[in-house]
Amino acid sequence: MKLLVTGGAGFIGSAVIRHIIGNTADEVVNVDKLTYAGNLESVAEVSHSGRYAFEHADICDRPEIDRILARHQPDAIMHLAAESHVDRSIDGPADFIETNIVGTYTLLEATRAYMQNLDENRRNRFRFHHISTDEVFGDLPHPGDTPDADQYRFTERTAYRPSSPYSASKASADHLVRAWRRTYGLPTIVTNCSNNYGPYHFPEKLIPLIILNALEEKPLPVYGKGDQIRDWLYVEDHARALYRVVNKGEPGETYNIGGHNEKTNAEVVHTLCDLLAELCPRLGGYKNLITHVPDRPGHDRRYAIDAGKIQRELGWTPEETFETGIRKTVLWYLDNLEWCQRVQDGTYQRERLGAGI
Structure with a gap:
């Protein structure tokens, strides 16, 4: 196949491209706007391949998307481009509305026009795979609130209750994708994933932020009590799942993708401190740098994914435990500190965002 990946210079998109070029015979067209979170170094190890092509474009630019589709003639689209x-999103929701909603609409309409020019065989095989998040579901009961909290997981039938401008924009995009399936017959598939972590993650997110701050002996900020629970999914496991879905998934279906690793934010930070104390010792360790800061407005308390459907129907399960994945992640950052510095220069210095002030 020839796969068009939007947002392929981002964290998850680049992992998808590295997986495809490194483990399959398929071709990839990487379409990315190269915002602050997109970096072509993330795909440098595969960019020399004759099966890889890059297009610098904004998914909101319909003429450019039309041109790219006509030029490259993809067999499927994996739509990962998003503000995330x-x-x-709390500080500046407009970008999220533009990219996540308007961009998805633009891509759907361009795809609909493109498919009209395909022959029947290619049209029947075409797939539009929209990659979303578990945050569209809102949050779940927290063990501190109810003794039966562990019985609750997000399934493919969970109602949407987004809490933030980000999750609301992704929920809107999900609804558009399903509407274009129902109204126009577009062969769409939706996946909703849990929190990803791993190599090439921009340092605004919790795990790389804590690693880099710790190495510079800066405060390690933890929102509120740090009791927010997330299901952690190693990004390369997610990439394998997405490739399985675009190849084997059924149009019209939704698949939840999770890592089976529920951890509180405080547990994650303590694990990182322990690993860094082992791999990069510091007098007194790192836990004395932990600093509790005011919580994020509207912060969801708990996410947890039921990934049973994708296991039963497509045979995917994660290969990494949290323990193996987080060690790989810390080692990668220790080996790639220059990359971390380059991607932050002039864009972000790990300052507090989203205080809601």
Whole structure:
């Protein structure tokens, strides 16, 4: 196949491209606007391949998207381009509405026009795979609130209750994708994933932020009590799942993708401190740098994914435990501190975002 990946210079998109070029015979067209969170170094190890092409474009630019589709003639689209940081959406929601909603609409309409020119065989095989988040579901009961909290997980039938401008924009995009399936017959598939972590993650997110702050002996900020629970998914496991879905998934279906690793934010930070104390010792360790800061407005308390459907129907399960994945992640950042510095220069210095002031 030839796969067009939007947002392929971003964290998850680049992992998808590295997986495809490194493990399959498929071709990839990477379409990315190269915002602050997009960096072509993330795909440098595969960019020399004759099966890889890059297009610098904004998914909101319909003429450019039409041109790219006509030129490259993809067999499927994997739509990952999105503004994705909740804190930034609190400070500036407009970018999230533009990219996540208008951009998805533009891509759907361009795809609909493109498919009309395909022959019947290619049209029947075409797929539009929209990659979303578990944050569209809002939050779940917290163990501190109810003794039966562990019985609750997000399933493919969970109602949407987004809490932030980010999750609301992604929920809107999900609804558009399903509407274009119902109204126009577009062969769409939706996936909703839990919190990703791993290499090439921009340092605004919790895990790389804590690693880099710790190495510079700066405060390690933890929102509120740090009891917010997330299901952590190693990004390369997610990339494998997405490739399985675009190849084997059924149009019209939704698949939840999770890591089976529920951890509180405080547990994650303590684990990082322990690993850094082992791999990069510091007198007194790192836990004395932990600083509790005012919580994010509207902060969801708990996410947890039921990934049973994708396991039963498509045979995917994560390969990494949290323990193996987080060690790989810390080692990668220790080996790639220059990359971290380059991607932050002039854009972000790990300042507090999303305070809601």
